[in-house]
Structure formats: C-alpha cells, structure tokens
Amino acid sequence: xxPFVPYRxxxxxxxxxxxxxxxxxxxxxxKLTVFDSLSQLEARINQAGNATIVVNFWAxxxxxxxxxxxxxxxLRSRYANQNVQVILVSLDFxxxxxxxxxxxxxxxxxxSEVILLADQDANSWIPRVFEAWDGAIPATLVVKGPKxxxxxxxxxxxxxxxxxxxxxxxDSSTTISTQHMxxxxxxx
Amino acid sequence: xxxxxxxxxxxxxxFAFSSAxxxxxxxxxxxxxxxxxxxxxxxxxxxxxxxxxxxxxVVFTCNHCPYAQxxxxxxxxxxxxxKDKGFPVIAINxxxxxxxxxxxxxxxxxxxxQKRYPFAYLFDxxxxxxxxxxxxxTPHVFVLDANLIVRYIGAIDDNPESPNSxxxxxxxxxxxxxxxxxxxTPDFTRAVGCxxxxxx
Numbered sequence: 334x335x336p337f338v339p340y341r342x343x344x345x346x347x348x349x350x351x352x353x354x355x356x357x358x359x360x361x362x363x364k365l366t367v368f369d370s371l372s373q374l375e376a377r378i379n380q381a382g383n384a385t386i387v388v389n390f391w392a393x394x395x396x397x398x399x400x401x402x403x404x405x406x407x408l409r410s411r412y413a414n415q416n417v418q419v420i421l422v423s424l425d426f427x428x429x430x431x432x433x434x435x436x437x438x439x440x441x442x443x444x445s446e447v448i449l450l451a452d453q454d455a456n457s458w459i460p461r462v463f464e465a466w467d468g469a470i471p472a473t474l475v476v477k478g479p480k481x482x483x484x485x486x487x488x489x490x491x492x493x494x495x496x497x498x499x500x501x502x503x504d505s506s507t508t509i510s511t512q513h514m515x516x517x518x519x520x521x
Numbered sequence: 522x523x524x525x526x527x528x529x530x531x532x533x534x535x536f537a538f539s540s541a542x543x544x545x546x547x548x549x550x551x552x553x554x555x556x557x558x559x560x561x562x563x564x565x566x567x568x569x570x571x572x573x574x575x576x577x578x579v580v581f582t583c584n585h586c587p588y589a590q591x592x593x594x595x596x597x598x599x600x601x602x603x604k605d606k607g608f609p610v611i612a613i614n615x616x617x618x619x620x621x622x623x624x625x626x627x628x629x630x631x632x633x634x635q636k637r638y639p640f641a642y643l644f645d646x647x648x649x650x651x652x653x654x655x656x657x658x659t660p661h662v663f664v665l666d667a668n669l670i671v672r673y674i675g676a677i678d679d680n681p682e683s684p685n686s687x688x689x690x691x692x693x694x695x696x697x698x699x700x701x702x703x704x705x706t707p708d709f710t711r712a713v714g715c716x717x718x719x720x721x
Contacts, residue, residue, distance in 0.1 A: 394587040395715060396621075424713050426682045456679060459711040469658035469716040485657075486716050 365438060367427070367449045371458035374422065374450060378476055384416045385501045388474040390450075390462075392424045393437045397487040398471040402441065404491040408498060409445045415502050419445040424470060427451045477501045546655010549708045553579075553669045556650045558613065558643035559626070561633040566641050568611070568669065575607030576672070576699060578692060579663040581656040583614045584632050585623035586715035589659045591681045593636060596660070599677070599692060600640040608664075608696050610640040615651035615659070617720035624718070651717055658714030664695050664705070672699060675710030 368374050378386050389405050391398035402421070409419040421443065425434045430449060438447060452458045459468045463483040466472055473484040475498055482501075488494040547553055553568075560566045568577055580596055582589045600610035618625035626644050633642045645651050654663055655674075664673035673695035680687045695705035 392713075396585075397716065397718075428682070453680070455712045456676065456707075456710045459713070466711070467657050467661075468711045468713045470713065471716070 365430075365435070365447045365449065367430070367451060369451050371450065371452045371461055374420075374448060375461075377420070377448070381418060381476075383478060384418050385412075385498065386476045387417065387419045387498055388422055388476065389419070390422050390424060390470045390472045390474075392470060393429070393433050394425070395470050401471060401488050401494070402443065404488055404494045406443060406445060407491050408494055411495075412498075412502060417498070417502060421445050421447045423447060423449045425449060473497070475501055546653065547663065547671045547674070548655075549671055549674060551671050553663070553665050553671055554653055555669065556653075558645060558650060561626075561630045561638070561642045561644075566611070566643055568665075571609060573607070574609060574667060576664060576666045576696070577669075578603065578608050578610045578696065579654070579665060580610055580612045580677075581615050581651055581654070581659055581661040581663075581717070582612050583616050583621070583624045583659045583715070584628050585616070585621050586659045588681055588714045592660050592677055595677055595684065597636070597639060602693075603696055604639070606696075606700060607667075608699075612638070612640055612642045613645050613650060613656075614642065615645045615648060615656060616718040617648060619720050620718040648719060656717060658712075658716055660714060662692050664692060664699070666699060673705045673708050675707070676712035679710075679712075681713070 378388065387405065387408060391402065393399070405419050405421060408417065423434055427449065434449065455468060459466055462474060463481070466483060466485070469485070471487050473488070475482050480501070482497070484497055488497065555568045557565050557567045571577065578599055582592070582596060596610060596612065603609070614624055614629055616624040622628070626646070629642055629644060656663070660677060662673070662675060662677055663671055666672050673692065675691055677692050678687045679689045679691070691707065691710050695708070698705045
C-alpha cells in the first residue's frame with residue numbers, strides 16, 4: 334500500500350501498532366485485548382477457521398469463574414496441538430483493567446488469550462452469544478465452524494470441561510475410527 | 522457414504538443430548554405463585570401480606586455479588602420511589618450459605634441493618650422460590666401486578682457500573698407503564714450478573 338516506506342520501517346510500524354493495540358501488560362502473562370463490541374469477538378471467532386474455540390465468560394469479581402480458570406488453562410495446554418484455542422472473555426469493567434484485571438492476570442500467570450469485552454449494550458449482545466443465555470457467569474461457549482454448544486454455570490472439575498469439549502475435538506477422529514471399525518468388520 | 526451418514530447422525534445425537542439446559546420458570550404473562558419466606562426481622566412474609574398494592578418489584582439479590590452491591594442503592598431508591606405508588610420492593614436472597622457464607626441469614630440481617638434496607642429482605646432458605654420464578658442471577662427482577670401476573674423480567678437498568686450513564690431504566694419504566702395502564706416495553710431484558718449459588 335505504501336511502497337516507498339522501507340521494509341524495516343514498515344516492520345517497526347506494525348510492531349508499534351501491535352503494542353499500541355494492547356494495554357500495558359508485560360509479556361510474561363496472558364495477552365490482553367480490549368473489545369468494545371461483541372462484533373469484534375465474533376470476528377475473532379470466525380477467523381479461527383476449523384479450530385475448536387472454547388470461549389469462557391468470566392470476571393475477576395466472580396468466585397466460581399476464578400475457581401474454574403485452571404481447568405481452562407489445562408485444556409489449553411493439553412489440546413493446543415489439536416487445534417483448540419481457549420479465549421477467556423473477561424466481563425470486568427474497563428475502569429478496572431489497570432487496578433484489578435492486569436494484576437490478577439499477572440498473579441495467576443494465565444497463558445490463555447484474554448479479551449476484555451466492554452460492550453455496554455448487554456441486553457443486545459448476550460443473546461447473540463447464545464439465545465437462551467441471560468447473562469449469568471460463569472458461562473462457556475464452544476464453537477467449531479457452524480456448530481456451537483453452551484454451558485450455563487461452572488464446570489465442577491477439569492474432566493467435566495474436557496468431556497464437554499471433547500466431542501468437538503474428536504470430530505475427525507470419530508470418523509476415522511468408524512472407518513477402522515467398518516474395515517475390521519469386512520474382515521480386511 | 523456410510524461414514525458421512527454416521528458423522529451426521531453422531532453430530533445430531535451429540536447436539537440432541539448436549540444442548541444446554543434452558544432455565545425454566547415464569548415468562549411474562551404467567552401468574553406467580555405466592556410464597557412464605559423469612560424476613561430479616563424473623564417474621565414470615567408473603568405477597569398476600571401486602572395490602573392495597575398495585576404490584577410488586579421482586580428482586581433476587583444477595584450480599585456477596587459485586588453486581589448486587591452495585592445495584593444496592595438503586596434497589597433502595599426504587600422502593601423509596603414506588604412504595605407509596607403501590608409498588609413495594611421485595612428482595613429475596615436465593616443463595617445457599619453453604620456455598621457463599623456471606624449470604625447467610627445472619628449476614629443478611631447485618632447488611633439490612635447497616636444499609637437500613639427499607640424493604641423486606643427474605644431468605645429463600647430451601648431454594649424453592651427462585652427456581653419457581655426462574656431466577657438465574659443476582660440481581661434479577663420480576664415485576665408483578667396486583668394479580669401476581671408477571672409483567673417484566675430482567676435487569677434494573679442498562680448500566681451497572683455508572684448510574685450517571687444510564688440510558689434505560691427498565692424497572693422504572695415498566696412500573697410507570699403499569700401505573701398508566703400500559704404494558705411494559707421492553708418486558709424482558711438480559712444483563713450480566715452472578716449465578717445463583719445452588720446447594721448440590
């Protein structure tokens with residue numbers, strides 16, 4: 334677009350833009366992005382292509398949410414190589430980013446992607462996530478392509494979260510194992 | 522082909538069984554059932570105890586939830602503004618103190634005393650009333666008319682964080698509509714809140 338800007342300067346500008354896009358958060362913990370509209374989150378989910386996206390709605394003030402965060406971290410680390418992406422969508426107030434959210438992220442050393450959703454029109458954006466959801470958190474949305482399932486409330490244990498998400502991850506392997514079974518059945 | 526059919530079937534079964542449970546309870550137009558719950562003053566309270574009212578502002582709220590705390594003053598203000606117009610606030614704590622100790626009956630009494638609650642603050646100790654209503658979060662408001670018909674369900678207003686930036690005062694406008702003899706619009710809203718803590 335700007336052919337006369339030297340390559341290195343362009344790189345520098347891109348890097349600078351990336352830094353400006355993020356609130357001041359050190360690289361040691363999670364990446365934090367602020368979205369003012371649900372449309373931005375929808376775009377983030379849509380760009381994931383065929384990945385399994387696990388979107389957890391939480392906030393630093395929500396005790397059951399904080400209790401289940403380690404399960405999402407574990408899911409992320411166990412399934413990162415199986416095209417699973419975990420997005421922790423914080424519903425903290427924007428005015429609490431510096432005071433509460435960032436210190437929390439640093440303390441907990443969260444590795445998953447963190448997005449603060451500051452869409453003010455809750456009555457409109459909540460049903461766009463999932464029609465039957467009324468806004469109570471925690472809540473979790475799993476998306477893969479056109480498919481989505483929603484969990485109201487907290488997962489009691491990591492295993493509950495894993496079994497909720499696994500059908501999405503096993504999608505292709507289920508087909509493969511069925512093929513094996515059929516092959517086995519024909520006596521091949 | 523068989524594989525494809527199996528995948529489709531598996532996908533269908535998966536969705537059939539995994540579709541999340543939709544909370545039940547009252548919808549707008551349903552008739553609410555009266556209840557009898559213990560107030561912070563130790564007396565049992567029912568909706569039928571209120572004489573000469575035009576309706577009720579039933580608010581599921583609690584001590585511990587930061588959203589409930591943000592709305593605490595606004596709930597007090599609602600009662601002060603509408604009690605004499607025939608719409609008292611009746612607050613109900615639906616949470617199990619086994620899960621949230623701050624929401625015990627003794628803590629409810631402390632909070633009601635400290636903040637001088639001008640309304641009844643009832644304890645849904647057996648956790649039977651909130652499922653009847655279909656309350657899922659705190660705060661969660663149900664505005665009823667004198668015949669206990671549910672006329673509005675949802676949030677108090679559209680800005681929990683800053684009362685000065687509110688654009689829509691949902692409960693106030695619902696009550697004002699009912700005072701004029703109109704139907705509230707909107708009659709259903711959603712908002713972020715704390716899940717109700719149910720004893721397993």
